[in-house]
Amino acid sequence: MRRIAIIGGGPAGYEAAQVAAELGAEVTLIESDGVGGACVLYDCVPSKTLIATSEKVTAFRDAPAVGLSSSATSEVSVQLAVVNERVRRLAANQSADIAHRLSRHGVKVLAGRACFAPDQPGRTFAVDVSGAGEEVDDQEAGGEKAGQPSQRIEADVVLLATGGTPRVLPGAEPDGERILSWRQLYDLTELPAHLIVVGSGVTGAEFASGYSEMGVPVTLVSSREKVLPGEDPEAADVIEKVFTQRGGTLIKQARAASVSRLGDGVEVRLVDGRTVTGSHALMCVGSVPNTAGLGLEHVGVATDDSGFIEVDRVSRTQVPGIYAAGDCTGVLLLASVAAMQGRVAMWHALGEAVQPLRLKTVAANVFTHPEIATVGIGHAAVTSGAVPARTITLPLSGNARAKMQGVTEGFVKIYCRPASGVVIGGSVVASQASELIHSIAVAVQLGLTVNELAATFTIYPSISGSVTEAARQLMHHDDLD
Structure with a gap:
């Protein structure tokens, strides 16, 4: 022993x-x-539990789109302490x-x-x-x-x-009351009046999306040109679009220099001299x-x-x-x-x-609304020419189940080897992308071809049907974008 x-x-x-x-x-x-x-x-467990709550709020708010309404009120109240x-x-x-x-x-x-x-x-x-x-x-x-x-x-x-x-930015040390690390969020008893999220990586994007879905005015401060700089830019575009449609504010190419208390709120000072004020600041600047x-x-x-x-x-x-x-x-x-x-x-x-x-076989997910799931070779390697691949993107707006659910944003993307058709990567942007990516992940892990993936039965109607449909379209095309 x-x-x-x-x-x-x-x-x-x-x-x-x-x-x-x-x-x-x-x-x-x-x-x-x-x-x-x-x-x-x-x-991970607390943040995804909080995000699960925001998903319920989203479902309630979007219910009128599928013919449902509430006789009591059209608003949902989030009891943050509960x-x-x-x-x-x-x-x-x-x-x-x-x-x-x-x-x-x-x-x-x-x-x-x-x-x-x-x-x-x-x-x-x-x-x-x-x-x-x-x-x-x-x-x-x-x-x-x-x-x-x-x-x-x-x-x-x-x-x-x-x-x-959590990494601490000098001049923006969390105090547990108004300036928070992501581990201190769960001590709040009331929703922030205006949350400023500093950092647009996975953690920042997830919390910005989650609180925005719960009805909180959110300003996301990003040092890059896009949120989620490590993700497929087409996927990041969807997240940005949904976030701003929900009333969120994006401040791009702006690096925070300091965060300080300002009365009952906070002031985020940017390197270029601009300032952003809110009730709380959430620091998501890595670990x-x-x-x-x-x-x-x-x-x-x-x-x-x-x-x-x-x-x-x-x-x-x-x-x-x-x-x-x-x-x-x-x-x-x-x-x-x-x-x-x-x-x-x-x-x-x-x-x-x-x-x-x-x-290269790892599947990952960003728990925003909608979610972004990826596996295998990614967008940057393919578009740069570092990895030769054929690819196709199917918008979910053409998927029958998505239409029934009132889904208008999102897509399924698959990459395969040009000659053999072996699946080497893919991404899904959808409300349950973390579940939908699994079939593509299995294909990448086992070296399946698009022919084999296309021959797999999927339920009709289902969002996962777009995965096999994408594989079918890759079967017979030499060059798809």
């Missing part, structure tokens, strides 16, 4: 712990915030579910902070855990257990899965890895200039026996990628056959 120590209880950590325990290892997982880590307790209480409850429940699963597999979970001991024994690794000494049970899963004596754990293999923290204070110098694990731990495709660091996974590695900051990195690390460490991480 090998002893595994996992530092960090987010998707990378808890998925790795389960795999290692199933393979017969003795596993100890150390997490300071609670099982599930920041992803479950503060980031919404946020539900957000926190669901996050805690998810944390408890994960803790229960780990307990069933025999994983020992400690609440505390871990770092490599200064005096390493040599053949194994020594990890000191402060504020811990007792195993966390299911009831304690969602919060830190403090006050326990420090203890030392020896392990044959260590996985670093410590995640990241930084949680790699400080881990005692990495005691074992020889180095970080890059940004603090990320460098790993190979099976999650190994340069130190044998030490692996890293998740946001602390800077490899595609997605929960699904973190989980796969963690699993791959344990398979490799415990001698199982393992396929190295294939980033």
